[in-house]
Amino acid sequence: xxxxxxxxxxxxxxxxxxxxxxxxxxxxxxxxxxxxxxxxxxxxxxxxxxxxxxxxxxxxxxxxxxxxxxxxxxxxxxxxxxxxxxxxxxxxxxxxxxxxxxxxxxxxxxxxxxxxxxxxxxxxxxxxxxxxxxxxxxxxxxxxxxxxxxxxxxxxxxxxxxxxxxxxxxxxxxxxx
Numbered sequence: 001x002x003x004x005x006x007x008x009x010x011x012x013x014x015x016x017x018x019x020x021x022x023x024x025x026x027x028x029x030x031x032x033x034x035x036x037x038x039x040x041x042x043x044x045x046x047x048x049x050x051x052x053x054x055x056x057x058x059x060x061x062x063x064x065x066x067x068x069x070x071x072x073x074x075x076x077x078x079x080x081x082x083x084x085x086x087x088x089x090x091x092x093x094x095x096x097x098x099x100x101x102x103x104x105x106x107x108x109x110x111x112x113x114x115x116x117x118x119x120x121x122x123x124x125x126x127x128x129x130x131x132x133x134x135x136x137x138x139x140x141x142x143x144x145x146x147x148x149x150x151x152x153x154x155x156x157x158x159x160x161x162x163x164x165x166x167x168x169x170x171x172x173x174x175x176x177x
Contacts (some may be wrong), residue, residue, distance in 0.1 A: 030163035032065045033165040034122030036100055036156050037099065049175070050152040062097035067161055069093060074103060076110055078154075078175045081145035084110070085170075103156060110144050111141040111151045125150070153177040 012135050036047045037060040047055065056062075070091055077083040088102045115122065118140035139147040157174040164170065 017160075030161075030162055034096070034117075034159040034161060036060075036096065046176075047100055048158040049104050049107045049154040050150075050155050051080055052100060056097065056101070059097055059100060062095065064096050065093045066096045067094040067097070067169060067171070069151075069163070072169045072171050073162075074106060074171045075142075075173065076106060077173070079146055079148045079177070080110070081139070081147055082143065084144065099159075099171070100156065103171075107151060107154065111146065114140055114142040114144045115148045116142070136167055149177040 037044045038047055038055045038058045039060050040055075040058055044060065047059070071087060071089050072094065072109060073085050073087050075083060075085050086106050087107070090098050090102070094102070119142075120138065120140045122140060123131075123136055123138045126139070128136070136148050137146065137150045137153075139145065155176050157176060159174060160172045162170055162172075
């Protein structure tokens, strides 16, 4: 009986893998992680998005090509209540530096557009501390509905890069504050 059960399980597993092989390939094929680190005074830290322009020359492995596609879609989700996807281009693929430059530029644009489209005033940090005892940014109601953090609070740790079944290369960011 065990023999027949084992054969049945093997056949079922083979059949299931046949059915889902395209799905499995789409999820795991061309999928990888990259990290972003700044070298300062013999120590490493992650990239501060708001001040990256001042850190550019210290980006570790900045010239390494990390995405070979010349077009990617970057998802900006944190700290937005209305996440967005942006297409960006770089002939010949993206070096680590080019990718972080694009990410930094996108975040700056998102924060500028939010400020231009919100009806709720952004409370200055000093006033937040005085009135609420918090340094977190108030939620605004603009295009992206940013909550909790100013641009200067955001730190880029890394990204997950993957190509879907349609050949679109996506960049999902690991951002914290």
